[in-house]
Amino acid sequence: GSEGDTIMSRVLYGFIQHSSSVLCTTSALSSSLILSKRAMSRRSVHEYDYLVIGGGSGGIASARRAREFNVSVGLIETQRLGGTCVNVGCVPKKVMFNCSRHAEVFRDHSDYGFDVTLNSFDWNKIKESRDAYVRRLNAIYRSNLDGSKVDFIQGEASFTKDGAVEVEGKLYKGKHTLIATGGYPILPNDVPGAEYGITSDGFFELDHLPKKTVVVGAGYIATELSGILGSLGSETHLLIRQDCVLRTFDRTMSEALTEAIDKGPVHLHKRTQVKLIEKRPDGHLKVVTSEGVLDDVDTLIWAVGRKPHTETLKLDQVGVKVNAFGYIIVDDYQNTSAKGIYALGDVCEKFHLTPALNIFAILYCSLMLHEEEARHKR
Structure with missing residues (x-):
């Protein structure tokens, strides 16, 4: 009777109290999660008028040009400033080329009546000088960015679905x-x-200078490196698939250069393909080709092509299209398939040369920001 009703009332009261507590807790947790998501959406999102991914020649030229329009600019770079040209391309390669030219001049001295003997060559000396020069250029690039008031962001960049760029857990977003x-x-x-x-x-x-080197490739990188090593005293073999080097360049120049290389000191192997590489217990390589075997090779250098740095960018998140080789597809004005996102330089398929890239970067940036200014004035 009444005692049972009393017990039931107490149970119901306790249940209601407990449910109320649970509901309050759940509600609090839901509110907390919503607030947390909102906070995450606001976390460290630094907005720029112009955001550049890549601190090579084109990226830096474009970023500094943009600052002349008095807009906010951020630049993201994974490694050292200066890109391929400064760090592992034109600049250090030309230092090594000039070094090899000195060796050639020494060999020609006797023809001009000079009694000069080249006793030795210190590879580490030129390497230290070359690397110090590159580091100085890295510092100059950083100083130029700071002087132009471009924010420098170090780290690997990747796009998020909303068009922001994530670097080391922080978010950055550019209008462009x-x-x-x-x-x-x-x-x-x-x-x-x-x-x-x-x-x-x-x-x-x-x-160290390799005693015996095999270089594979017929482009300007293979041609330059084989010439440098051959002039400095390495027994150098250049393997090409056709009859001449630089086949995509002017035919007269290509034929003249091939003829010059054929005269030495580089050993030119025409219509030759590499089939197999074996490593000996002593570290030397055996290079098996379509024409025979090159044994006791200290260093094998592949100069058979390049790929664009696009894999880690997560371009699919923002709808930026690439071709079958991974190059970003752009129109004549460097626009990608995604509005407000542009691309230039080696990440695109054309004009992989620093002087051309610098001009493109400055012209493109000027056109884009002039158009932006005009829109604001209308």
Whole structure:
């Protein structure tokens, strides 16, 4: 009777109290999660008028040009400032070229009546001087960015779905975003043992002059590196697939250069393909080609092409289209398939040359920001 009703009332009262507490707690947690999500959406999102991904020649030229329009600019770079040209391209390569020219001049001295003997060559000395010069240029680029009041952001960049760019857990967003991440040299994927070789980047890490070198490729990188090593005293073999080097350049120049290389000191192997690389217990390489075998090779350098730095950017998040080779597709004005996102330099398929890139970067930036100014005035 009444006692049962009393017990039931107490149970119901306790249940209601408990449910109320649970509901309050759940409500509080839901509110907390909503607030947390809102806070996350607001976390460290630094907005810029212009955001540049890539601190190479094009990215830096464009960023500094943008500052002349008095807009806020951020620049993101994973490694050292200056890009391929300054760090593992034009600049250190020309230092090594000039070094090899000195060796050539020494050899010609006797023809002009000078009694000069070249007793030795210190690879580490030129490497230290070259690397110090590159570091000085890195510092100058950083100083120029600071002087132009461009914010420098160090780290790997990737896009998020809302068009922001994430770097080391922080978010950045630009009204306009430029992709200028450059490219990198590749190893062939169809030659067993290809990994025993190095790329042109690895050339600048060599701590001694190889006694015997094999360079594979017919482009300007292969041609330059083989010429440098041959002039400095390495027994150098250049392997090309056709009959001449620089086949995409002017035919007369291509034929003249091929003829000059054929005269030495580089050993030119025409219509030759690498089939297999074997590594000996002593570290030397055996390079098996379509025409024979090159044994006791100290260093094998692959100069067979480059790829754009696009894999880690998560371009699909923002709808930026790439072609079959990974290059970003742009129109004549560097626009990608995503509004407000642009690309130039080695990440695109054309004009992989620093002087052309600098001009493109400055002109593109000027056009874009002039158009922005005009819109604000209308």
